[in-house]
Amino acid sequence: MGYSFLNDYSEGCVPEILDILGRTNHAQEVGYGEDALCVEAAGLIRGETGCLKADVHFVSGATQANKIIISSALRPFEAVVAANTGHIAVHEAGAIEATGHKVCTVPTADGKLIPELVDQVVKTHIDEHMVKPRMVYISNTTEVGTVYVKKELTVLKEYCGANNLYLFVDGARLAQALTSKANDIAMKEFAAIPDVFYIGGTKNGALLGEAIVINNENIKNDFRFNLKQNGALLAKGRILGAQFIGLFTDNIFYRNGAHANSMAMKLADGIEEAGFGFMAEPESNQIFPILPNRVIESLLKDYRFYRWADNGDGSSSIRLVTSWATKEDKVDRFIADLKSANRCA
Amino acid sequence: MGYSFLNDYSEGCVPEILDILGRTNHAQEVGYGEDALCVEAAGLIRGETGCLKADVHFVSGATQANKIIISSALRPFEAVVAANTGHIAVHEAGAIEATGHKVCTVPTADGKLIPELVDQVVKTHIDEHMVKPRMVYISNTTEVGTVYVKKELTVLKEYCGANNLYLFVDGARLAQALTSKANDIAMKEFAAIPDVFYIGGTKNGALLGEAIVINNENIKNDFRFNLKQNGALLAKGRILGAQFIGLFTDNIFYRNGAHANSMAMKLADGIEEAGFGFMAEPESNQIFPILPNRVIESLLKDYRFYRWADNGDGSSSIRLVTSWATKEDKVDRFIADLKSANRCA
Amino acid sequence: MGYSFLNDYSEGCVPEILDILGRTNHAQEVGYGEDALCVEAAGLIRGETGCLKADVHFVSGATQANKIIISSALRPFEAVVAANTGHIAVHEAGAIEATGHKVCTVPTADGKLIPELVDQVVKTHIDEHMVKPRMVYISNTTEVGTVYVKKELTVLKEYCGANNLYLFVDGARLAQALTSKANDIAMKEFAAIPDVFYIGGTKNGALLGEAIVINNENIKNDFRFNLKQNGALLAKGRILGAQFIGLFTDNIFYRNGAHANSMAMKLADGIEEAGFGFMAEPESNQIFPILPNRVIESLLKDYRFYRWADNGDGSSSIRLVTSWATKEDKVDRFIADLKSANRCA
């Protein structure tokens, strides 16, 4: 099988995390996330984010985080607003609806929500015959690899505040967002904005794990009951703590994100140099070049990646994803092979 | 803090599992449980259980397994029958009800369901004004440490077959059951009986993970959709595969169970020798001695364990749990300290 | 088919309600319970109950009322406590669990909850591994025909207040309770006690309908969204308003309840006179005499009623239910037939 640009979770984890697991393996710890490793990791995250009063909880994956956060915060008839590309709207097998809540979607060009788009939903949901929008869900980076800048986040938060909406940021790829060339906001500035967000481990060099950070007091209350009811309290919660101690020591979290982005930018530059464009502006570790189908066929012999959309004109958009583990020589080789395939095709 | 007999998930994992994680860390694998490690682990489990046609899925924890299995198999108005001590009835924060299903409970003396007890529920649920019992849930070992013998399992399965009920076995401590002195059934014989069961990793030396084994064709269908919707498909499913490759290599699964049981039996023998009885017959790695409260107070200075029930006569039942990691010298020391506390008290 | 003592909803409705439906039939009204009839009915109910600040909503049936009230008031992991005989625990096909909530039951001798019984649940639900009791559900009259006296209600409310529990009274047979010989509380005194309750129409001479009265501000909020989401907002809500205008004009509500009770007492007196006892003290329109099976067989030729429980000694408890529509001559005839059957049997 060819080298994989399928996603950013193809490899295991940074060696530091395995070290921590090994080093702490024999210590007796209490269960369910109240162990010394989770306590330490939560402290590191409070320090790093500046959210000193936040509640921090660890769960094993992003769908679980989304499902629990949304269903904890909303009453039965309340709904969450998302971009039509939003992970919760498309790729979670109806996990949010399974908790009883509607996801109201709006079409976006670039995967980002802006107040005007959310307002279309708010303005048309006017009485008890319709659901009541109560939360806005955004992903940073978005599902199409774009990144929110500071101003976009602050105006959205302002809008939410004025309209009784929680702002929830899915940060499965927050490291990639904060280390993107398009980014203009520091972690601490970012972290102060949402009512609740999470910091992705799985897609940034951990074996598993997302760290939920809750700023809003309403959402904090009894949150562990929701974790338990959703099967998210791991008996050996210590392994989730270990992941985030690893990531937030020696800036590995940011270094991983930066490496993933830099590999993607190198790919993007090469692709552009070869004369091709993109479905969306390359800003982070997911890029969407548009290539002739014959070039794609040729590349698929040696590489793995998703075809995203057939453009119907002999070309398709593909998705290339890089990660903390992507090897630079593979990137170089991909560019060379692309150019060669283009010449032959 | 004292040495912990609180549970069987206080330590990390057997070193073999860390070795596998390290050895396979850099290989690129596909996501969501379709990687080479999960494939290998599923093969090992099919071989070990003799369930060659079974579907095998890996999830991170027991509440998650229970919730997904039950809600996948039942229609909205169907219910599951459990002992009133059953984990799903007591200790999952309403996880089953959160999927819309009632848990019908019956009181038991020893944590075990027998046809007569289930039949009380079946006989009194007669029309559409009541839920429709459709599944029987048992745990082996039970929540009070008892073990089902072969005959008990076969008559229960027969009853289920005759009454259109699925039989589901929660095997969070299946290793401890199959290596108990009270056990009289081999893995392959056991595994052929239930419609669906799972093999516990978390409480038997893995970092996390339960392996769901589905024999019944009705339950197999589209099961991965349920996993995804419940947030149970880990992006790096490989780490779950690694746990079970570890456990099912060199019989570690059984050796861990046997060690846990033997440490518990040693504790039980010492306690009995010291003149004390038990709330339930000690058969596996959870035992429930009845001790004078003053002895308990004294032991709590150096050991950690749960007080289970105050008997109101100056004595209480406590729960002592041993595991794959329990150290024999700590057990010896506990017995000695108990005898000494008893003399002084 | 014989004369029916099966239940209190065998006949249609008091003629006054049909009159109102006829009289108002051609008026144009707005939909979904905001019509003039519902407004008038709500006003009558606020006046009659003295709950001048209460929100009043009308739904079509009791299961619907229970389901909506409970799921509106509770967060996902919160539970409701009920007697094991409670309608929500037994006879609603899992309607409460279908909204995600556990019903914690306690055994009772007489169908009534007292603080000590509720406290058993509260005391054993101590952390996030278990559901969190947050509401107490009682029925007045109970499912076995007994009636709460004032002191029982006030101590229960006090307990609830002290333990952060809502008190919810299912008043499907509230008229029968308030007109029972065992009752010692007036409607206004009663109505001030619960956080939320409903006044049954269906089982007291209306075609359909229960009137929900919400005293607690927390439960009032956005309640109509819950009604809609549960399919309980009738387009022609006017027909529900009509029922309660009918019942709360000229004291029909109380007269119906009193008639049902008096017919039941007449039955009970005759049965006692014939030498038979009861499973529960006859206090309202549901009574449970214990009769020889041969007498029962004989009576079933001319009457319809439920066998409640076979006592295994040649006798069974049966349930006889009277209503606003029960005819006195049928009651007299039943007693005579019973005596005659007893002589022959």
Added chain:
Amino acid sequence: MGYSFLNDYSEGCVPEILDILGRTNHAQEVGYGEDALCVEAAGLIRGETGCLKADVHFVSGATQANKIIISSALRPFEAVVAANTGHIAVHEAGAIEATGHKVCTVPTADGKLIPELVDQVVKTHIDEHMVKPRMVYISNTTEVGTVYVKKELTVLKEYCGANNLYLFVDGARLAQALTSKANDIAMKEFAAIPDVFYIGGTKNGALLGEAIVINNENIKNDFRFNLKQNGALLAKGRILGAQFIGLFTDNIFYRNGAHANSMAMKLADGIEEAGFGFMAEPESNQIFPILPNRVIESLLKDYRFYRWADNGDGSSSIRLVTSWATKEDKVDRFIADLKSANRCA
């Protein structure tokens, strides 16, 4: 308040229904829809639809019908496909999602689904990371007043059959569809097509009630459990039976639909004559004329109707709804007032 063209449920019911309620009021009937009136009504419906083997159930309203049918038929991860104007997608306060199911919507010009539109959803839902489309929901008449012709229904059913999708028709306004000038299909031909549909009573001259007709054996099974669990089994189910005996005697069902349509066509003709167009082709009892805002303001002094959409050019679309009870002189007067307002404006 002005004369209402707000909806088709402003008045009570046809007098024949009140007659039946009066005539049968004192008969003792069994509860929960198994009474003689429901049996008779179900027989009338089987005869009228030609669905001799269908199961027929009565519920009180359309949201309840939609919710129960969809949640009965689907497994947790399965989804229903609807037009973005579909009642279940917009106007049921998330009732479908509250049962755990996603509604996948597609934009339509005229409120109708065609195979090509459904296929967009089917083709993009390809694995277990997404919900699995399993049912197609259409309304006839649609929410914008349009009507499906025979060919449209048969090709949609063919598509559904080929793609393992149930076809479900919301017939809240089925009478209006089958008596529309645009209709080309008879009741019996129509009724043979869907897997399940319902016949609306509430919006066609009944006090309440929708009659669910189930053709597909898979959906029939244990349906009454779903009714009970959703609070839809009325104790006095007889009142639902009475509605449909009334409607299906002497063709009242069709006469009501035809009257509503003819009043709407008269309105449409007058509006067209006055020089105005429509947002959608007037085909049934809901029409959407586009009028100058000043004309609308003037009409709102004497009539009630909804503004549907502001066109931003000084004109708006409004919705006018007629019914079985609409008076022809009010229609004439409306046209006259419209013309007059237009001259003055």
